[in-house]
Each structure stands twice: as structure tokens, then as C-alpha cells.
Amino acid sequence: MRVAFGGYRAGFWWYMAAGLALLLTFAGIGLFRGSVPLDGRDVLAVLARHLLPGEHDPADPRVDAIVWSLRAPRVVVAAMVGGCLALAGAQMQGLFRNPLASPGIVGTSTGAATGAVFALTFGLAGGFLLAAPLFAVAGAILSLLIVTRIATRDGYTPVTTLLLAGVALNALLAAVNSWLIARSWEQYEAARRIAYWMMGGVTDRGWVHAGMLLPGMVVGCAIAVWFARDLDLLLEGEEVAASLGVDIERAKRAVLWSAAILTGSAVAVSGVVGFVGLVVPHLVRLLLGPVHRRLLPAAFLTGAWFVVGADLLARTVAAPQEVFLGVVTAFVGAPFFLFLLVRHEGEVAVSR
């Protein structure tokens, strides 16, 4: 096993073990710490009652409600959202052969938000649990198709065109979102909730939200795994990939759908949590190399602990007030994005 930064590769299984340890640690802190101080043994008792088989003493209903209905789903949803966004980002960076591509940068998240806002403001989300995620996935795939159509020529996606198309699409969709919310402003409470949701976070998310995310996550991950190897070959250009046996159109379509499903499902639950899909896959690629059979699962796990950790920060950094999760990830991610821009300065002008 080789473990080092930059020149050598970290061992995959070491990396996954460390990531799992971090995820469990952050999740543990998230369960045991919060605005209401609880005794550690009570928390353990609640977890045992819900997770272990057999008979248990009835727990204090107040503690039970805080731990099992507030803190636990929040941690789980944060991990799912982070995993989905990071996986979608890893796929998009491979698909566009471009380390700056990600759901946030090229407008996929905003597109997903537009879909979800549409479903919410027109009252479609009330009747059917998966309405918001489905509309979000539709918004995500539409915005992805638009960006691909604009920025890709003959199988190549120049960095500048991709980023500019993303900027324009983000601006346009943000305006659409504002307009949709403004036109429902008479129902003040609903509009306020939607605006709040869009800023990105996992506050007050319950098991129902985990349930909303789960189908998309499973489908998205399955497609991602099935087409992981095709992404390796697509990195080498469409001509080479085709000559080595990749069905280019099918692979690209599958990866686009997978990224859109993952992004849409995550955004429908958490709003726009930026930069996860940009930073995480990039760092994982630095450590583990570009082979997607390792990169994709590692990105998913890293995204999970990253967002659970970021949510911990969001809860505690200005306690008792909460900071938006999207604010925390932006604080980490935006400087990183600028760093990438500087590092890739020479390549930004190059189109192939």
C-alpha cells in the first residue's frame, strides 16, 4: 500500500477506512451534542432502543424525540446529501474531462432547485412524497442538457465555455426561482419556507426527507457503478474511448442521468449546498488517482463525512444561532475554487 500526497497514491482501503471512521465520529458528535444538553447514557439508550433488536426500557420521550426524531435524521440526511452531491460532481468532472465541472458551477443544482420550487409553489408537492425530488431531477437534467448543448463541440468541452455557460444558466435560473417564489408571496409562510429551504441546509429534516432522497440515491449510485469504467475511458477523449469499445452516446447519457438524479434528489431535500461536488471529487482524485472504480465510492464517502462535519460546524460555530450549511460549504469551497482557477490558468484558454 502506498500512502502519500501528490507523488504517490494513498491506498484505497486505508482511505475508505479513515473516511468511515471520520463519518462515524462526526455522526456521533452530531447525535450526542446539540443545543439541548443531554446525558450521554440517555442518548445511547435511545439509539439502542431503535437500532438493536429485543426488549428495551421505555426511554424518556423528550430525549427520544430529540435524538431519534431531530438529531439522527439530520445526520443521516446530511451524509446522504453529501454523498450524492460529491458522486454527481465526480461523474461530471469525468464526463466533461474538466476538474472545474460540478453541479453547483454549471447550474445543475440551481436547475434542480427550480424544479423543486415549481413543484412547491404550485402545490404539487403536497399530495405525493416524491413530487419535489422528481421535479428537481427534471430541472437538473434539463439544465445539464442545456449546458452540454451549449458548451460541448465535437466531443470537447472547453473550460471557459463550460464555466460561462454555467454562470449564465445559474443567473437565469436564480431569477426564475425568485420570480416563482415572489408570485406565491401571498401565502407568506409557504414562500418564506421555500426561500429558507433554498439557501441550503439540513435543519429540521426528518426521516421523511431521508425517504425522499433514498430512491434517487440508490438509482443514481447503481448507474454510477455500472458506468464507472466508461468514465475512465471517456477521460481519454471520445475517439479513443469509442475505438476501445465504449458506446459513447449511451455512456454519456447514462452518466448525465445519474448525475442529474443524484443532484436533483439531494437538492429537493437540502436546497442548494454548494461546492461539495466541486471540492470533494477533486481532492479524492489527487489522493487516489483518476480510476473511477475507486474514485466514485471514495468521493461518495468523503462527501458524506464532509457535509456531516460541515453541518456540525453550522450548528455550533455561532451557537445558539445556526449558520446555513450552504454558507459553511461555501466558506471552504469558494477559496478552493479560486485556487483551482489559478492553478489551471494556463489550461483555461486551451480548448482541447
Next chain:
Amino acid sequence: MTAASAVTVAPRLELVGGGVERRGRWLLRGVDLVIEPATLISVVGPNGAGKSTLLRLLSGAWRLTEGRALLGGFDLAALPRRQAARRVAYVPQTVRPTFEFTVREFVTLGRYPHESRLFGTRSADREWIDRCLEDTDVLALAERRVTTLSGGELQRVLMARCLATEAEVLLLDEPTSNLDLAHGLDLLGLARNLACEGRSVVLVLHDLNAAARFADRVAVLDAGALVAEGPPAEVLSPDLLRRVFRVLAVPLAGSAAPVFDFEPLP
């Protein structure tokens, strides 16, 4: 260097009235070309004649606008990509890789048409990769990043990836352009051996003398058309070289293959 495989007989690859149009311009048109099994055929022509385009068409990476490409009698476009890739391998002109695969990972990409989707490479695959690395003299570089290789090293790694596919028809676009003299000759020798073992090899070469010396047949392209095809001694005449390449070719005596000294036209 030794050739890396058991004896195989390649399928016939042919282009019937092949033509391709991109953005309103015909890059190649009306090309009839047969690549017989166990033949080393060299494609020559001035810049922009359509040599790379011809290789892309033969590999199936590009669709024909008119005409047909046939592999063993079957329409190449109708064949599933994976199946075609097991029989025809294509090495494009060297492009600097931007993603940091190790040499071994990079060469393993060539196993794609043989891999299982879920389980990836098996140990038999890995042994085969080792042999391909050895045959192209890059085994020592196996753990290096492809982004750090010199042009010559990269070209040999690309050749290794091409061998990794186990394809019977190899299409190589200017495989010697970045190689020093010794490695260039090694590679041409390897191509020669592969052809002797029953594979078909199509080489785009700029060095006409090397083409004449190593190839069984030469195909001459000019302005998107095939102007001549046949054994080097018949095809490469001073007259044709003057017409197509606009050079004065002076034959040198004392060699079985035609060898020329080139001078600019007066």
C-alpha cells in the same frame, strides 16, 4: 522486442466507396481499400490528405457519411462497439494526457472490451498487461504517471495499450513521430513481427523510405482521395512522389526496397 502473442489470423478490413463529410467539407471520398490479413500497410500522403481520417473510419470511431466499412464481411457500424474493439485497435496521434493515470492503469484501459463491468480486471488480464509493457519496453515505467512521460515513452505506452486489446487489426497514426532512431526502428520491427504473425497493421508514416522498407503495401492519399495502392516498389515512383508530395525523388541504388533521396522541386 518480441511480438506479444500467439499466431492469429486477422479478419479482412475493407472500405467500400468510403467518404466522410464534416462541416460541409469532404475530408475523404470514394476510397476503396482492402486490408488483407497478415499485411503491414503504410498510409502516406502530404499534410491534410486525410490519413488520420482514414484510420478513424477504419477503427469505427467515426461514422462514414457514404460508403461502408466492412470487418470480416460485416458492417463495422452495425457491430457492437465492444465486439469491434476486440478486433480492431486504434492509436491516435499522441496527445498529452491530462489525467494522472499510472502507466499500468493507462495500459489497462485497453482491456475494456474484455473486462466484466462489475469485477473489472482479472489476474489473467494483469499478466497480459505485464507482457504488453515488456514488449514495448515500458515495464520499468509501470508506476509512473502518464503526465510525466517524455514523448517517446508516451508513444510506447500507447503502443502497449494497443497491444493490450489483443486486437488483430492495429491502426497506428504516426507511431514513430516522437521516437528516437533506435526506438523508432524497434517499433517498426515490432509492427513487422505482428504482421508476420497474422495480424494486419496499418501505419501512417511520414518517412517514405521507412514505409517502403517495412511495409508490404503502401496506400497514397492526396486531397481526400486514394491515388495509389500496392507494393512499395510499384507505387512509389519518382513521378508519383513529384505529383503528390511536390518533391524531386532521386532513387538510390543498392537496396531491395525503393530508397530515395529527396530534393525540393526546382
